[in-house]
Amino acid sequence: MRYDVIIIGAGPGGIFSAYELTKLNPQLKVAVFEAGHCLEKRFCPIDGDKIKSCISCKSCSIMSGFGGAGAFSDGKYNITNDFGGTLYEYIGKKQALDLMKYVDDINMHYGGEGTKLYTTAGTKFKTLCIQNDLHLLDASVRHLGTDINYIVLGNLYNHLKDKVDFYFDTMVETVCTAENGYEVKTAQESYFCKDCVISVGRIGSKWMEKVCGEMNIPTKSNRVDIGVRVELPAAVFAHLTDELYESKIVYRTETYGDKVRTFCMNPKGAVVNENTNGIITVNGHSYEDPEKQTDNTNFALLVAKHFSEPFKDSNGYGESIARLSNMLGGGVIVQRFGDLIRGRRSTPDRMKDSFMTPTLNATPGDLSLVLPKRILDGIIEMIYALDKVAPGTANDDTLLYGVEVKFYNMEVEVNEQLETKYDGLYIIGDGSGITHSLSHASASGVHVARNIINKQ
Numbered sequence: 001m002r003y004d005v006i007i008i009g010a011g012p013g014g015i016f017s018a019y020e021l022t023k024l025n026p027q028l029k030v031a032v033f034e035a036g037h038c039l040e041k042r043f044c045p046i047d048g049d050k051i052k053s054c055i056s057c058k059s060c061s062i063m064s065g066f067g068g069a070g071a072f073s074d075g076k077y078n079i080t081n082d083f084g085g086t087l088y089e090y091i092g093k094k095q096a097l098d099l100m101k102y103v104d105d106i107n108m109h110y111g112g113e114g115t116k117l118y119t120t121a122g123t124k125f126k127t128l129c130i131q132n133d134l135h136l137l138d139a140s141v142r143h144l145g146t147d148i149n150y151i152v153l154g155n156l157y158n159h160l161k162d163k164v165d166f167y168f169d170t171m172v173e174t175v176c177t178a179e180n181g182y183e184v185k186t187a188q189e190s191y192f193c194k195d196c197v198i199s200v201g202r203i204g205s206k207w208m209e210k211v212c213g214e215m216n217i218p219t220k221s222n223r224v225d226i227g228v229r230v231e232l233p234a235a236v237f238a239h240l241t242d243e244l245y246e247s248k249i250v251y252r253t254e255t256y257g258d259k260v261r262t263f264c265m266n267p268k269g270a271v272v273n274e275n276t277n278g279i280i281t282v283n284g285h286s287y288e289d290p291e292k293q294t295d296n297t298n299f300a301l302l303v304a305k306h307f308s309e310p311f312k313d314s315n316g317y318g319e320s321i322a323r324l325s326n327m328l329g330g331g332v333i334v335q336r337f338g339d340l341i342r343g344r345r346s347t348p349d350r351m352k353d354s355f356m357t358p359t360l361n362a363t364p365g366d367l368s369l370v371l372p373k374r375i376l377d378g379i380i381e382m383i384y385a386l387d388k389v390a391p392g393t394a395n396d397d398t399l400l401y402g403v404e405v406k407f408y409n410m411e412v413e414v415n416e417q418l419e420t421k422y423d424g425l426y427i428i429g430d431g432s433g434i435t436h437s438l439s440h441a442s443a444s445g446v447h448v449a450r451n452i453i454n455k456q
């Protein structure tokens with residue numbers, strides 16, 4: 001079977017490549033291969049009742065399938081160059097922002113209309129933060145919410161399904177050069193194409209490394225972010241979240257000079273498990289629909305770790321810490337802040353006594369036995385710093401879930417077209433190590449599609 005373009009991975013990067021390719025040239029023969037299920041078959045069995053925690057499904061529906069890792073995400077599209085990836089380093093700041101706005105227009109057209117666009121521009125919180133040595137990053141945030149995000153994805157699929165051949169539940173095993181392009185091999189068959197776009201996301205990190213090794217595509221080690229997910233009563237952060245929805249706040253610790261940042265804020269949301277290559281970590285999401293909202297807000301506090309010489313395996317380091325929490329807690333551990341600073345574990349009884357109702361069923365335990373001192377000290381310092389702009393953050397009952405790890409793929413060597421040293425072989429989205437967000441990954445998909453069309 002021969003195609004003009006084969007896209008590997010149907011996350012935001014792959015979807016927006018397919019969208020733009022078929023828009024610019026409807027005659028193009030395009031196929032999308034996706035290891036996970038189609039959208040309507042994606043289902044996480046955790047129901048909080050019969051199945052309380054991750055049972056390591058063969059294909060994790062949270063991370064894989066049409067919509068990629070973004071399908072059950074909070075659908076927060078951060079339109080900014082300040083975080084979410086370094087796409088701007090390849091294509092320029094203006095173009096990166098223009099592409100993110102273009103993606104936002106498409107999302108609005110396909111069901112997102114009426115959702116709120118928040119912005120940090122001119123907010124009084126910037127001053128409040130700086131007065132307390134906290135730094136609020138600039139961004140516009142489109143919040144689709146998990147429910148509307150799902151509707152947008154469904155509409156995009158309906159738009160694409162007759163224009164593109166989708167192969168779901170079809171893992172690509174290898175990619176190699178062939179006459180006039182590339183051979184894409186699955187367990188059953190080989191497919192051929194002129195241009196190949198690889199957009200395998202974070203779940204495809206190990207596979208991506210293997211392909212880069214086989215094809216001698218240079219890569220370099222990226223960082224890993226390690227920390228906890230904080231959950232507290234929504235009222236504590238309401239003044240910030242009502243106006244900004246998501247506030248990305250950075251703090252430099254006094255003890256070590258490390259930067260700790262807030263990440264992925266979910267007002268009135270829920271804490272969820274995340275399964276990356278069999279390791280259970282924690283994440284969060286929230287809904288636009290008031291019926292599905294909770295009384296709690298959650299966000300991550302993360303510390304970035306880079307390694308250079310002689311140790312380079314940042315992800316391996318993060319994985320080991322996450323494994324330790326899985327070993328002690330059988331999954332994710334939860335601890336009250338009051339217990340952590342008193343040097344004692346949280347127990348089921350202490351949790352029952354708490355005024356907070358956790359939204360994730362995690363094992364009460366002791367995060368100080370899991371997180372390295374330097375990281376934990378930084379998180380504690382940041383909680384006290386946040387308490388000054390959002391009093392109540394450092395309350396005894398504030399819950400810390402651990403561990404939250406943000407793995408970044410090895411950064412692959414690509415040019416400003418996101419093309420590898422092989423003509424017509426592109427690597428985009430989170431799988432490239434260049435993007436780490438819905439908006440950047442989607443923008444990289446549009447960028448690559450336009451480059452492919454321009455070269456024809």
Ligand SMILES: Cc1cc2nc3c(=O)[nH]c(=O)nc-3n(C[C@H](O)[C@H](O)[C@H](O)COP(=O)(O)OP(=O)(O)OC[C@H]3O[C@@H](n4cnc5c(N)ncnc54)[C@H](O)[C@@H]3O)c2cc1C
Nearest residue numbers: 009011012013035064065068069073172201204429430438
């Ligand atoms: C719970 C959760 C919440 C999140 N919330 C947000 C948020 O609110 N805002 C935000 O900006 N970001 C969020 N993110 C991150 C965001 O989802 C990712 O940055 C984004 O999805 C990256 O898009 P991508 O297309 O590069 O990769 P992905 O979305 O990861 O998609 C890659 C796809 O490739 C498939 N694949 C992998 N290997 C192969 C193979 N060999 N063959 C075939 N298919 C393969 C995978 O199954 C997957 O479906 C969240 C992530 C999670 C897990």
